[in-house]
Amino acid sequence: MISTKELRFAYKNMPFLFPDIHCNSGDTLLITGASGKGKSTFLHLLSGLLKPHSGAVYIDNTDITLLNTQQSDLFRRKNIGIVFQQSHYIASLSLWDNLVLCSQWPDKMITAERVEMVLSQLRLINQASQKPGTLSVGQQQRLSIARAVLNMPSVLLADEPTSGLDDANCYRVAETLISLSKDNNTSLLMVTHDQRLKDIFQSRIELL
Amino acid sequence: MMIKLAWNNLRSKSLNTFLCWMALSVSIGMISMLLIVEYNFEKNYLRNIEGIDMVLGAKGSPLQLILSAVYHIDHPTGNISYEEAEKWVKHPHIEKAISLAYGDSYEGISIVGSSEELLNHYQVNIETGKVFSENFQVVAGAKVAQKLKMKPGDSFFSTHGNDSNGEKHTHQAYTVTGILAASGTVLDNLIVSNLESVWNIHDHAHHEHHDDEEEHEHAHHSIKEITAVLIKFKNPMGQVQMPRMINEQTSMMAAVPAIEINRLFSLFGVGINVLQQIGTGVMLLATFIVFVTLYNSLKERKYELALMRSVGITREKILLSVIAESMFLIVAGLITGLLTSRLLLLSITDNVAASYQMEWNQLWWLVDGEHWLVVTVLLLGLLAALIPAIKVWTINISRTLANG
Known part of the structure; x- marks a missing residue:
């Protein structure tokens, strides 16, 4: 479950006041808005990558705005999965190692079976030993999703994951995210300006 | 895994890594060789004048x-x-x-x-x-x-x-x-x-x-x-x-042997000192190359660093990876440098024995000055990792990823 309360942020002379949201476990929420309305900023605030000037972000009853940098890193690691618009990855590591790198911590060790299962779900198992740079754009995007869902987070945040994709791929990515979040009982929040997705999410809010 | 990451990063930039390693090996080898020669020169020469006034x-x-x-x-x-x-x-x-x-x-x-x-x-x-x-x-x-x-x-x-x-x-x-x-x-x-x-x-x-x-x-x-x-x-x-x-x-x-040998040491010492200074210069240059390599490599990999932070890998762990990268190079340079100096000296053992009645003592252990050499090189390696490490520590994850 994720919710926010009177979240404010500003870039120099550009203040943002974000609407309060609430998304239960297993639910999906689409956040839309035109360019420059702070969609990515909102998502970064929800993930703890940015600190709000005021307000609160609750994930499973923890206000992550009160966590220090290290606590925030650890909390994100355990509870939040993020899919970025660009497919970021560690170029020098294989797909398998990219996932393993993000899955090692003492109290929640991800097993090799889980890594294998996620790679299979995202049809990447045959490329497990390849470097991400050798994959197609679509496969790289699936690698981003695999990394985000690997640790079965409470909250899955996706930042424009379908931008630049054709209709077929757009719906495939969105359905994959929805399906995985349902399977893991994860709250899925996607920020996008992609109008094609407005009908397939349970709830939708628009940033004005 | 962070160590593996450091190792893979070095491998992925094999030419840069090779140049750093070579520069470090040559400079460390040169200084090490001079230290061993100086140590053995003094030890052998002093040993032979013991009891001769x-x-x-x-x-x-x-x-x-x-x-x-x-x-x-x-x-x-x-x-x-x-x-x-x-x-x-x-x-x-x-x-x-x-x-x-x-x-x-x-x-x-x-x-x-x-x-x-x-x-x-x-x-x-x-x-x-x-x-x-x-x-x-x-x-x-x-x-x-x-x-x-x-x-x-x-x-x-x-x-x-x-x-x-x-x-x-x-x-x-x-x-x-x-x-x-x-x-x-x-x-x-x-x-x-x-x-x-x-x-x-x-x-x-x-x-x-x-x-x-x-x-x-x-x-x-x-x-x-x-x-x-x-x-x-x-x-x-x-x-x-x-x-x-x-x-x-x-x-x-x-x-008087003591006086003459002191004179010889001081003459010999001038040459040794000049060569040591050249070696130190090359070593500093090599460390600077390590720094530039790390710095550029991290600059290119800023999205990777931001990504690692975004998935919850702590700054400390990423820092460890950066330091490990520098240390891999430094330790590899140290090992090959120290080994090369010894192998080179070993290859001229017969000539040295014939010409100078001198043999290499303690060739497979660190001689006196080499302890300092090892400590200095390790510290320089840490120093070379320092500025890239600060960059890692202060990276703005949100802005970096947003610009990606």
Whole structure:
């Protein structure tokens, strides 16, 4: 479950006041808005990558705005999965190692079976030993999703994951995210300006 | 996994990594080699002058006298009268005097006429056989025996001078009675007989070639000449008074090994220092290359760093990875540098032993200055990782990913 309360942020002379949201476990929420309305900023605030000037972000009853940098890193690691618009990855590591790198911590060790299962779900198992740079754009995007869902987070945040994709791929990515979040009982929040997705999410809010 | 990441990052930039590693290896190897040479030079040279306060010989260069009489790496300054030398060595200030007479060799190895006292002075025992007791009997140093495959009972003809192609004294053979134990002293590379053997063999040679005007710098029987006397004083008074007295009042020269070797060290030291400074310069340059490589590599990988932070990998872990990357390079450079210096020195062991009567001690351990070298290089490696590490620490994840 994720919710926010009177979240404010500003870039120099550009203040943002974000609407309060609430998304239960297993639910999906689409956040839309035109360019420059702070969609990515909102998502970064929800993930703890940015600190709000005021307000609160609750994930499973923890206000992550009160966590220090290290606590925030650890909390994100355990509870939040993020899919970025660009497919970021560690170029020098294989797909398998990219996932393993993000899955090692003492109290929640991800097993090799889980890594294998996620790679299979995202049809990447045959490329497990390849470097991400050798994959197609679509496969790289699936690698981003695999990394985000690997640790079965409470909250899955996706930042424009379908931008630049054709209709077929757009719906495939969105359905994959929805399906995985349902399977893991994860709250899925996607920020996008992609109008094609407005009908397939349970709830939708628009940033004005 | 962070260590694997550091290793993979280095591998993915193999050319940069290779250049860093080479620069570090060359500079560390160069400094290490100079430190080992300096250490062994001092150790060997000091070891061989232990218990020798003064050397008596023919007038000439004092350093040459020390290098020839103590280290056997230079030509003697000439010969002195045994009788005149004997008068001085009976002086009450003198505790011990060991006469040396030489001028012949066998297969390029000097034959030194002296007494058992020379062996006792260097505390060298007989490994096999026994000490010479008669004329034309010799004991061979450990390395000589190994090199020439000598054993007790063997005999050989000596050659006039130090040239193995010189005239052979075929009228009289030397017999090996014993092989000395290895001692790390000059005796390892010498053949030792009694004084009389040197005198007698040249007495015969002198009669055969009395018309020959060639000048020889070897001991001569008819007027009983020797080449040098190694002297130990009973008290410091002798050290103060005797060299001056001998130099002023006799046709002989007294040289103090400690003074001459210090002079040699200071001359040698200038060269070593210059080379060490060059090595240090190269090492600093190599460290700077490591820094630039790391910095550029992290600049290129800023999205990766931001990504790692976004998935919850702590700053400390990422920092560890950056430091590990630098340390991999530094440690690899250290290992190959230290190893290369030793292998290079090992490859010239025979030449060094032949030319300088010196052997490498402690070659497979760190010598004195190398401990500091290792610590300094490791600290420089940390320093090279410092600025990239600060960049990692302060990275703005949100902005970096948003700009991606």
